[in-house]
Amino acid sequence: MANLLFYFFASLALVSAVLVVVSKNPVNAALGLLLSLVGVAGLFVLLNAALLAFVLLLVYAGAVVALFLFIIMLLDTRPEQQKPFQRMTLIAATLGGALLVVGVLSLNQRAVLTVGGAPGTGPTLKHYAEQLFTTYLLPVQLVGFLLLIAMLGVIVLSKKSDQAEEGS
Amino acid sequence: MSALYQCWLNLPLVLQMVIKGLAVIGFMFPFGGACSLIERKVSAWMQGRHGPNRAIPFWIAWVPIFGPLLQRLGVFHLMADGGKMFFKEDPIPGHVNKFYFILAPIVAMIPALTTVSVVPFGAYVDAAGQLVPLILADVDVGLLAVFAVSSLGVYALILAGWASNSKYPFLGGVRASAQLISYELSMTLSILPVFLWVNAPGGSGTLSLFAVVQAQSGPWHGWSGLWFIFTMPVAALIFLVSLFAETNRLPFDMAEGEADLVGGFHTEYGSLKWGLFFVAEYSHMLIGSGVFVLLFLGGWNPLPWLPLATFAGWLGLAGNPLVVGALSIVIFLSKVLFFVFLFMWVRWTVPRFRYDQVMKLGWQKLLPLAIGNLIVYALVIAWVQVKN
Amino acid sequence: MAYVVERKPLTLAERLYLPQIFAGLRITLKHLFAPNVTLQYPEERPVIPPGYRGVPTLVRDPQGREKCVSCQLCEFVCPPKAIRITPGAVPADQPDRLHIEKAPQAFEIDMLRCIYCGLCQEVCPEEAIFLQNQYSLSGYTRAEMVNDKARLYELGGTLPDQHYKWDKKKIAAEHGNTH
Numbered sequence: 001m002a003n004l005l006f007y008f009f010a011s012l013a014l015v016s017a018v019l020v021v022v023s024k025n026p027v028n029a030a031l032g033l034l035l036s037l038v039g040v041a042g043l044f045v046l047l048n049a050a051l052l053a054f055v056l057l058l059v060y061a062g063a064v065v066a067l068f069l070f071i072i073m074l075l076d077t078r079p080e081q082q083k084p085f086q087r088m089t090l091i092a093a094t095l096g097g098a099l100l101v102v103g104v105l106s107l108n109q110r111a112v113l114t115v116g117g118a119p120g121t122g123p124t125l126k127h128y129a130e131q132l133f134t135t136y137l138l139p140v141q142l143v144g145f146l147l148l149i150a151m152l153g154v155i156v157l158s159k160k161s162d163q164a165e166e167g168s
Numbered sequence: 169m170s171a172l173y174q175c176w177l178n179l180p181l182v183l184q185m186v187i188k189g190l191a192v193i194g195f196m197f198p199f200g201g202a203c204s205l206i207e208r209k210v211s212a213w214m215q216g217r218h219g220p221n222r223a224i225p226f227w228i229a230w231v232p233i234f235g236p237l238l239q240r241l242g243v244f245h246l247m248a249d250g251g252k253m254f255f256k257e258d259p260i261p262g263h264v265n266k267f268y269f270i271l272a273p274i275v276a277m278i279p280a281l282t283t284v285s286v287v288p289f290g291a292y293v294d295a296a297g298q299l300v301p302l303i304l305a306d307v308d309v310g311l312l313a314v315f316a317v318s319s320l321g322v323y324a325l326i327l328a329g330w331a332s333n334s335k336y337p338f339l340g341g342v343r344a345s346a347q348l349i350s351y352e353l354s355m356t357l358s359i360l361p362v363f364l365w366v367n368a369p370g371g372s373g374t375l376s377l378f379a380v381v382q383a384q385s386g387p388w389h390g391w392s393g394l395w396f397i398f399t400m401p402v403a404a405l406i407f408l409v410s411l412f413a414e415t416n417r418l419p420f421d422m423a424e425g426e427a428d429l430v431g432g433f434h435t436e437y438g439s440l441k442w443g444l445f446f447v448a449e450y451s452h453m454l455i456g457s458g459v460f461v462l463l464f465l466g467g468w469n470p471l472p473w474l475p476l477a478t479f480a481g482w483l484g485l486a487g488n489p490l491v492v493g494a495l496s497i498v499i500f501l502s503k504v505l506f507f508v509f510l511f512m513w514v515r516w517t518v519p520r521f522r523y524d525q526v527m528k529l530g531w532q533k534l535l536p537l538a539i540g541n542l543i544v545y546a547l548v549i550a551w552v553q554v555k556n
Numbered sequence: 557m558a559y560v561v562e563r564k565p566l567t568l569a570e571r572l573y574l575p576q577i578f579a580g581l582r583i584t585l586k587h588l589f590a591p592n593v594t595l596q597y598p599e600e601r602p603v604i605p606p607g608y609r610g611v612p613t614l615v616r617d618p619q620g621r622e623k624c625v626s627c628q629l630c631e632f633v634c635p636p637k638a639i640r641i642t643p644g645a646v647p648a649d650q651p652d653r654l655h656i657e658k659a660p661q662a663f664e665i666d667m668l669r670c671i672y673c674g675l676c677q678e679v680c681p682e683e684a685i686f687l688q689n690q691y692s693l694s695g696y697t698r699a700e701m702v703n704d705k706a707r708l709y710e711l712g713g714t715l716p717d718q719h720y721k722w723d724k725k726k727i728a729a730e731h732g733n734t735h
Contacts, residue, residue, distance in 0.1 A: 027268075027330065034323065051309045051375075054316040062319025063349055069326050070345045073338070124308055125375060214584045216593040405574075513588075517580040 013039030276324030292493035340432030381467035457507030613712030
C-alpha cells in the first residue's frame with residue numbers, strides 16, 4: 001500500500017516536473033509545478049512529515065504558484081516561441097546538471113540515509129519548533145533577512161524615483 | 169454495537185477509506201444543496217417574500233398537515249433544483265480551453281471535500297473517561313491541513329477564469345486570486361494567538377483543532393470552559409472577516425460580482441459544472457464556519473463555562489458514549505448552522521465593497537491589526553506564564 | 557445654482573463600520589420576522605382600485621341595448637391604432653333603436669397593440685367604451701388576442717347609466733323635437 005502510494009506520488013512529482021520544463025504554454029508549466037509540489041507533499045506525508053507537507057502546500061502550492069499564475073495571466077503571455085540555444089544557456093545547463101549529479105553521487109557515497117521512521121512517530125510540531133528556534137536559529141534569521149532584502153530590492157527597482165519620472 | 173465496530177475494523181483499509189470518502193460526498197452534496205435552499209428562503213424572508221414554496225410531489229400533497237408544511241418550506245425545490253442541475257444541457261462554449269474548463273469545477277471540489285476529513289465534528293466520552301474526538305483523520309497539524317488544502321481552492325477560480333477565455337470570467341479569476349492570497353495572511357496571523365494560548369510551554373505542541381476545543385472546555389484560572397471569543401475578540405473578528413473574504417461571500421464576492429462582472433469566474437459555466445462551483449462555495453462556508461466554531465466558540469460545548477462532559481453529567485448520559493456523541497454533533501452542527509445563517513444574514517445586509525476597498529481593508533487594516541494582535545497576545549501570554 | 561455640500565467628517569464609529577453593520581443586521585433581522593408582503597398570485601387576487609384602467613370593453617345600457625353608435629372617434633384617437641370599427645346600420649330586429657343612425661357591424665380591439673391609455677374611454681361621446689377591472693389577458697395565438705364585438709360585450713357587461721340619452725332623444729322625436 002505505502003509502496004504503491006510512494007510510486008504514485010514520486011512519478012506524479014517527476015512527470016509534472018518534466019512538464020514544467022518542456023511545456024510551451026506558461027500556464028501548463030505553472031500547473032505542472034503545482035502538481036509536482038502536490039506529489040512532493042504526498043511523499044512528505046508518507047515519511048510521516050505531515051507538517052512539512054502542509055507547509056509546502058500552504059506556502060508554495062497555495063500562494064507562490066497562485067501568484068505565478070496571476071502574473072502569467074496578467075501579462076497575457078503567448079506560448080513561448082522556440083528559441084535557438086545560446087552558448088551561455090548551454091554552459092549554464094551543463095554546469096547545473098553536473099552539480100546535480102555530483103550532489104546526488106556524494107549523497108549516495110557519503111551520507112547515512114535512514115529510511116523513514118516507525119509509523120506514527122514522525123517529528124511533531126514541537127520538534128520542528130525546537131530545532132528552528134535553537135540549533136538553526138541563525139540560518140532561519142539569515143534566510144529571513146535575505147528575503148527581506150530581496151523584497152526591498154524589488155520595491156526599489158520597480159518604483160521609479162521622482163527624478164527619473166521628471167526626466168522622462 | 170461493538171460487534172458492528174469490530175466489523176468496521178476488520179474491513180480492508182482501502183474499503184474503509186472509500187466508505188469514508190463516500191460518506192463525505194454523501195454529506196457535502198446534499199448539505200450544499202440545502203444551503204442553497206436556505207439561502208433562497210432566508211433572502212426571501214428578509215425581503216418580505218415567501219421564497220420557493222410551490223414544488224410538491226402529488227403523493228406527499230395528500231399527507232394532511234405535513235405535506236403543505238414541507239411545500240411552504242420549499243423542501244422539494246431542493247430536489248427539483250438538483251434534478252435540473254444534473255439533467256439540463258451542459259454547454260461548452262467554443263472559445264474556451266476545453267481541458268482546463270472541465271478541470272476547474274473538479275479542482276473546486278477537491279479542497280471542498282478534503283478539508284472535512286480533518287475537522288472534528290463531535291466528541292464522546294469513552295469507557296476510560298477520556299474525551300475522544302469524532303473525526304475522519306486525526307492529524308496533529310489539523311488546522312494547518314485545513315488552511316493548506318483550502319488554499320488550493322483558489323486554483324479553481326483562476327482556472328475557470330482563465331480557461332473561459334472571455335473578459336468577465338478572466339477579471340473574476342484575477343480578482344479572486346489576488347483577494348484570496350491577501351486575506352490568507354491576516355487569517356493565518358489572527359489565529360496564532362489561539363495556538364500560543366493552547367500550546368503553553370511544557371505541552372506537547374499541537375495544531376490540532378481538537379486540542380483547541382479541549383483548551384476551551386478545560387479549567388483555566390478557576391473557570392471551566394472559557395471560550396476564546398471572550399479572551400480574544402479581536403482575533404475572532406479578524407478571522408471572521410477574513411473568512412468572509414476567503415469564502416468569496418458578500419461583501420467580498422469580488423470574484424462573481426454580478427453588478428460589474430456578470431457572473432464573474434463562472435459566467436461561461438452552466439448546469440452541473442456550475443452546480444459544482446456552488447457546492448464548493450457552500451462547503452467552504454461550512455468548513456470555515458466549523459473552524460470558527462471550533463477555534464472561538466467552544467466547538468461542541470453547549471454553553472460558555474459549561475463543558476460537554478458536565479452537561480452530559482447533568483442529563484445523566486455520562487455512561488452512554490453513543491448518545492453523548494450524537495448530542496455533541498447536534499450542538500456543533502447547530503452552531504455551524506447559525507454561522508451559515510450569519511453568512512446569509514450579512515449577505516443580505518451589507519452592500520458589496522469596491523475592489524480597491526477590499527484590498528485596502530485586507531492589507532492596510534486587517535494585516536496590521538492581526539500583527540498587532542499577535543504581538544499583544546504574545547506579550548500577555550508570556551507575562552501570564554512568567555507570573556505562574 | 558451649484559453650491560458645495562459640506563461633508564461632515566466621519567465619526568470613529570462610522571469609520572470602524574462595524575456598528576453600521578450591526579445596525580443593518582438588526583434591520584434585516586426585523587424584516588426576517590416581519591410578515592411577508594408578497595401576494596400569492598393565482599390563489600390571491602389583488603384588490604383593483606376604482607378608476608383602474610384594465611382591458612377596454614364595450615358596455616350596454618341598463619336596458620341591455622348597445623350604446624355604441626359607431627362614430628369611430630375611438631378608432632381615430634387610438635394612439636397605437638388598436639381599434640377597428642366597421643360601421644353599419646342598426647339591425648332591424650331592434651325596433652326601439654331605429655331612430656339611431658348607426659351601430660357597429662364589427663368592433664375589434666387588438667389587445668397586442670392596445671396600450672391601455674384610456675383615450676377611447678375619454679373620447680367616447682356615448683360612454684359606450686370603458687377600461688374596466690380585467691387585467692390578465694392571455695392567448696395561444698395572435699388571433700385570439702383580438703377581441704371582437706361579442707367578446708367585448710361579454711367582457712363589458714352592463715354599466716349603470718345616468719342619462720338615458722337615447723330614451724330622451726326618442727321622446728323628443730315623438731314630440732316633434734320641440735325643446
